[in-house]
Amino acid sequence: MRIASVERPDGSPNANGHIPCAEAGVVEQDPLPLAYSGVRPTCSSSAASTSVRRAAARLDAALERVIGRRSAEDAAASPYGGLASRGAALFLDAVLTNGALLVTAALVGAAGSLLDVSLNGWVQAALAGSLGTVLIGGYLVLIWSTVGQTPGMRVLGLRVTDGAGRVLGAGRSLLRLAASVVAIAPLFLGMVPVLFDRRRRALQDFVARSVVVRDEPGGEPAQ
Numbered sequence: 001m002r003i004a005s006v007e008r009p010d011g012s013p014n015a016n017g018h019i020p021c022a023e024a025g026v027v028e029q030d031p032l033p034l035a036y037s038g039v040r041p042t043c044s045s046s047a048a049s050t051s052v053r054r055a056a057a058r059l060d061a062a063l064e065r066v067i068g069r070r071s072a073e074d075a076a077a078s079p080y081g082g083l084a085s086r087g088a089a090l091f092l093d094a095v096l097t098n099g100a101l102l103v104t105a106a107l108v109g110a111a112g113s114l115l116d117v118s119l120n121g122w123v124q125a126a127l128a129g130s131l132g133t134v135l136i137g138g139y140l141v142l143i144w145s146t147v148g149q150t151p152g153m154r155v156l157g158l159r160v161t162d163g164a165g166r167v168l169g170a171g172r173s174l175l176r177l178a179a180s181v182v183a184i185a186p187l188f189l190g191m192v193p194v195l196f197d198r199r200r201r202a203l204q205d206f207v208a209r210s211v212v213v214r215d216e217p218g219g220e221p222a223q
Contacts, residue, residue, distance in 0.1 A: 081212040159215060
């Protein structure tokens with residue numbers, strides 16, 4: 001049984017300082033398959049985050065029902081992140097990375113002013129864009145190869161792993177980054193396989209031999 005790092009209603013934790021998920025008001029889900037036992041789910045999600053995850057999981061299932069890929073029960077019970085969940089996580093990460101690019105552009109402009117270097121607008125934009133791209137790419141490789149979870153993926157309860165539940169190494173993370181660019185560039189066509197593959201893999205997952213699993217499989221119990 002999973003445990004939650006919260007106190008009992010009377011303020012007293014159990015012997016380990018935790019209480020079971022059921023007592024914490026978190027619905028217990030079926031565990032990941034044995035192959036993914038290296039990814040240990042927690043019960044620390046806020047109510048808002050849990051609502052977002054469940055809504056995304058329902059939309060995952062709805063999309064797959066529309067194309068006749070799987071039944072509602074199979075889709076809801078899948079331990080893999082579907083198209084809607086992954087898309088929402090990507091959107092959140094895009095907001096963060098765009099903010100980082102704006103900060104980088106401001107820093108490049110400030111550096112030019114401090115050094116009394118006059119840069120044309122397009123040169124400044126190119127420098128900021130190149131530096132921002134390198135930083136964001138390096139950040140993603142670092143995240144995937146250490147914790148396997150970007151901020152957006154954390155909100156949606158998703159995690160990138162290899163086929164045995166371990167985080168990807170640096171080499172495979174770099175390969176996944178390059179494949180992600182190829183998958184996204186042509187109108188996100190590289191994400192379409194998520195709707196049809198049993199393990200909900202996109203182009204970058206096939207290339208890097210990775211999967212995107214849920215910290216809380218299925219999002220919510222099948223009705």
